[in-house]
Amino acid sequence: MTEPVPVAVPRKGRPLEAVLERVATVADSEDAEATVDQVTSVLRYEKAITKGNQTAEKGSYERLAEYSSPVEPSGPEFTLMRDDREGKPRRIVFDSLTIDLGGVPVHLVGREEPFRALRTHEFALGFDAADLVLEEVVSLGPEGVGDLAAVNERIDPAESDVRVVTGLGDTVYHTLLAEPDTLPAGTDLNREYLAEYEGPLCISPRYERLVEAVLGMDAVENVEFAYPENGQEEEAAIAEAGLGVYLTVTGGTAREYGLVLGEQLFPSETVLLENTVEVADEERIESVRSIISGGLQEETELWA
Structure with missing residues (x-):
């Protein structure tokens, strides 16, 4: 055989x-x-x-x-x-x-x-x-x-x-999400915006190195990573921080929290x-x- x-x-x-x-x-x-x-x-x-x-x-x-x-x-x-x-x-x-x-x-x-x-x-x-x-x-x-x-x-x-x-x-996406008040009027939520951004960026703790690889070290130079509290939904934590990266399929839950869906940074597959x-x-x-x-x-x- x-x-x-x-x-x-x-x-x-x-x-x-x-x-x-x-x-x-x-x-x-x-x-x-x-x-x-x-x-x-x-x-x-x-x-x-x-x-x-x-x-x-x-x-x-x-x-x-x-x-x-x-x-x-x-x-x-x-x-x-x-x-x-x-x-x-x-x-x-x-x-x-x-x-x-x-x-x-x-x-x-x-x-x-x-x-x-x-x-x-x-x-x-x-x-x-x-x-x-x-x-x-x-x-x-x-x-x-x-x-x-x-x-x-x-x-x-x-x-x-x-x-x-x-x-x-079987693709889902690491996507930029933001609370609307974080974005200046007429601004696109994308890599270019993040490169100029200074402040908290909410991510899952286990994805810190992945986010650094996907965004590049220049883009995260002035970013302070924030993390959801124990048991807190990621979308809720991003809404509190103002800006974040999270895996999304349809983005429905993100919209329930009033978040704007931005650039799909990297396909998780x-x-x-x-x-x-x-x-x-x-x-x-x-x-x-x-x-x-x-x-x-x-x-x-x-x-x-």
Whole structure:
């Protein structure tokens, strides 16, 4: 039997769903879509249980045994992990699935931090959020970055062998938001405005380095980062600070707080990553990469 090509994937959430949807689209088997739907349904149900929106009749170990198929070794498998919510409840998450792409068996392997697994050469290919690449390895410079081409250009080859191949199109945006009174009349809320701005800029604490990479160090030179208080909604905190950066999909909640939506600074998207050292001269790996990324450059604004 041909050894499968291992690919690191997230264990849960929107990025994993984007990966599974893409894999089902390009898979060889006709039942791939049904298998992916099954995995997605299980994970959404388990998320609802973890958040207290569903009550399970059976215990986590019983449910885990039902979800995983010992009869079909290549079928979906799940595992238990401790969720980071209050009380650290157990949560059932994705573990693995083997599926054929272009005649090559591909083993999707769940990892808490796929990007870091590629950095340590555990995998040649993997999927993770573009945000993490900015937070981890993109060098900070005077100018900011706005697309994945610029991201790859700002990765020091001595720092990492991982590069972005393409995005999967599940895009939300890091967007400039402002309280109307912060903006002078007739002023556009964009990078140019921020470059002249002096004062508080409300962001999520975990995104500080990402915001610095996206905006550039010149733009944040006279900015004082502010953060939401514990339990405070980001939009509410931005309204108090007057200006901020937050991930938005439709911007509906921001408008409820009376905020003006400005420039979409950087698209947050699940991306296909490669470790260039591990991919080089590996024909099967290159084939899998090509199948997964085929046509996506035209479908997503993220490209490399």
